[in-house]
Amino acid sequence: MPGSAAAETVLPKLADSLKETLQQRNTVGSDVERMLGAHPLSSLLISMPGVGVRTAARILLEVGDGSAFKSAGHLAAYAGIAPVTHRSGTSIRGEHLA
Incomplete structure (x- = not known):
């Protein structure tokens, strides 16, 4: 079939790239959770209904401690x-x- 040789070359590279990206995502996610846990406002934010790690991190990134x-x-x-x-x-x- 035409293109099957190219697919055999490209697909494994794409799969490896995807695996690496997913590993980086997991590493960054762990780093964000660790840094968020060290922030004094994190427990307050996460205690709010509907606010999880991602939302709390985003709020802190956007407004900081709110002193502005x-x-x-x-x-x-x-x-x-x-x-x-x-x-x-x-x-x-x-x-x-x-």
Whole structure:
């Protein structure tokens, strides 16, 4: 069959590359879990329903310890979960999340 020789050459290389990538992913995942476990806010974040290792790590990467925000409301607005009311002149539209 045409191309079967190429497939015999390419497929094992792709399989090896995939194995290596999966090993690297596992190593990085272990590193992230270890570093997250050392962070003082990790246990608080992970205790929240729906927040696991990946989400907690992402939150800490995005906002750090939160000291860059003046208040919890500022952090909520940054995250897009603070209610917002749109007003224009005399019309007021309903509230929704930012």
